[in-house]
Amino acid sequence: MTVKKQLSIEFLGAAKTVTGSRILVKYNGYQFLIDCGLFQGPKQIRIKNWEDFIDADKIHSVILTHAHIDHSGYLPKFVKEGFRGKVFASAGTVDLCKILLTDSAHLQEEDAKYLNKKRATHFHPAKPLYTVEDAEQAISLLVPVSKDEWHELTEGISFRLLRSGHILGSTFVQLSYTTGNGQKIITFSGDIGHDRQNVIKGPVIIKESDVLILEGTYGDRVQSKVDAADELEPIIKSTLNRGGVVVIPAFAVGRAQEILFLISKLEREKRIPSVPVYLDSPMSINATDIYMKYRDELRLTFNGDHFDYPLCPQQFQAVRSVDESMLVTMQDGPFIVVSAAGMLTGGRILHHLRKRLPEAKNSVIFVGFQVEETKGRLLQQGLPKIRIHKQLIDVEAEIHSISSLSAHGDSNDIIDWVRRFNKKPSIIYLNHGEPAALNALKYRLETELGLKVEVPDQGGKYIIE
Numbered sequence: 081m082t083v084k085k086q087l088s089i090e091f092l093g094a095a096k097t098v099t100g101s102r103i104l105v106k107y108n109g110y111q112f113l114i115d116c117g118l119f120q121g122p123k124q125i126r127i128k129n130w131e132d133f134i135d136a137d138k139i140h141s142v143i144l145t146h147a148h149i150d151h152s153g154y155l156p157k158f159v160k161e162g163f164r165g166k167v168f169a170s171a172g173t174v175d176l177c178k179i180l181l182t183d184s185a186h187l188q189e190e191d192a193k194y195l196n197k198k199r200a201t202h203f204h205p206a207k208p209l210y211t212v213e214d215a216e217q218a219i220s221l222l223v224p225v226s227k228d229e230w231h232e233l234t235e236g237i238s239f240r241l242l243r244s245g246h247i248l249g250s251t252f253v254q255l256s257y258t259t260g261n262g263q264k265i266i267t268f269s270g271d272i273g274h275d276r277q278n279v280i281k282g283p284v285i286i287k288e289s290d291v292l293i294l295e296g297t298y299g300d301r302v303q304s305k306v307d308a309a310d311e312l313e314p315i316i317k318s319t320l321n322r323g324g325v326v327v328i329p330a331f332a333v334g335r336a337q338e339i340l341f342l343i344s345k346l347e348r349e350k351r352i353p354s355v356p357v358y359l360d361s362p363m364s365i366n367a368t369d370i371y372m373k374y375r376d377e378l379r380l381t382f383n384g385d386h387f388d389y390p391l392c393p394q395q396f397q398a399v400r401s402v403d404e405s406m407l408v409t410m411q412d413g414p415f416i417v418v419s420a421a422g423m424l425t426g427g428r429i430l431h432h433l434r435k436r437l438p439e440a441k442n443s444v445i446f447v448g449f450q451v452e453e454t455k456g457r458l459l460q461q462g463l464p465k466i467r468i469h470k471q472l473i474d475v476e477a478e479i480h481s482i483s484s485l486s487a488h489g490d491s492n493d494i495i496d497w498v499r500r501f502n503k504k505p506s507i508i509y510l511n512h513g514e515p516a517a518l519n520a521l522k523y524r525l526e527t528e529l530g531l532k533v534e535v536p537d538q539g540g541k542y543i544i545e
């Protein structure tokens with residue numbers, strides 16, 4: 081008797097929430113994960129990273145959609161628990177993971193140190209979720225694979241990676257597998273980008289897929305279509321004209337590169353004066369170098385072999401050392417500084433803000449979402465004073481927020497992307513989104529496209545023939 085081959089999927093993270101993406105796939109005794117993400121955000125969510133997960137040593141491999149920590153950041157813990165298989169990803173994702181996983185491990189170690197110092201923990205001593213050594217071991221398991229081609233996982237099942245246009249290296253993952261009813265294809269969207277990013281190319285169109293696992297972070301929103309350059313121009317221009325400093329907190333991967341491009345564009349079009357532009361974040365500098373390495377993924381046109389053009393403004397300066405960073409904080413304007421962390425949760429950005437916030441001639445421009453209770457959100461709410469490094473700082477500088485720079489496709493983008501499938505999936509599973517966003521997207525997919533949609537719970541398991 082032959083055993084009927086079937087594929088099963090289990091949603092072990094990012095079900096009705098936006099972090100901790102992990103989907104377990106089983107096929108004929110072969111077990112692997114699509115993404116291995118960290119739960120991020122408030123404590124009650126982060127605590128899930130400490131809970132028992134599946135038997136790591138029984139998992140044969142992992143395939144990553146992209147390098148963001150909510151899709152890759154659990155890997156070092158998984159390795160610590162005994163996982164020794166291969167981790168397949170695009171070459172760009174592998175390169176970005178090397179810097180992001182190491183940075184994540186540093187943050188875990190710092191958090192533990194801080195809790196021990198404060199004695200703000202029930203566990204003495206507090207231990208990091210994982211260490212830099214664990215991250216290095218996870219990095220050693222990464223295997224870059226070419227995009228667009230099928231790669232065999234085990235007999236009867238292959239995978240391929242297709243550009244998803246979210247960040248550099250980001251891909252959809254497709255599985256092609258044999259069942260009792262012939263060959264089938266299942267597609268995992270990871271995070272979907274859109275066609276309005278300036279630096280990287282948009283998502284490719286999928287021709288057919290029998291089943292689709294789809295993200296819905298912005299499933300209930302349509303983003304502002306205002307050109308970000310138009311939003312930035314008046315703020316930057318007036319700040320520089322009064323001799324002020326423009327401080328832009330930005331995430332190291334994706335947002336920082338978009339911002340550099342926009343500043344460079346405004347400068348080339350003579351819409352703002354040319355001033356020094358400091359990128360004060362070693363991680364952003366390294367990420368930018370990786371972006372420049374994968375030109376086939378970029379929209380940018382290059383002037384011969386000149387690497388920096390057109391991402392870097394004329395007076396661009398990469399600030400690597402702490403001493404150089406301190407010099408920038410002491411300098412008088414006009415100039416622009418782009419620094420991390422994007423939500424002011426730590427890093428060099430805090431030194432710049434401590435110096436620049438008390439003066440009305442300066443401005444701060446937020447270009448990414450600010451989570452509740454972060455310093456970023458407090459500044460957006462217009463607080464007159466803010467605590468930085470134990471010091472109460474007056475907020476006199478202008479505070480602005482730019483809304484049109486998300487790397488996620490919105491509700492219209494996702495619907496349009498699915499609409500362009502030649503052969504529509506027979507079922508769609510929605511994950512990676514808050515319940516309201518997923519339900520809104522479900523409604524649109526059902527009513528506008530006539531598709532069958534499920535919203536799985538955490539732990540939801542489905543047998544797919």
Ligand SMILES: [Zn+2]
Binds near residue numbers: 146271
């Ligand atoms: Zn992402």
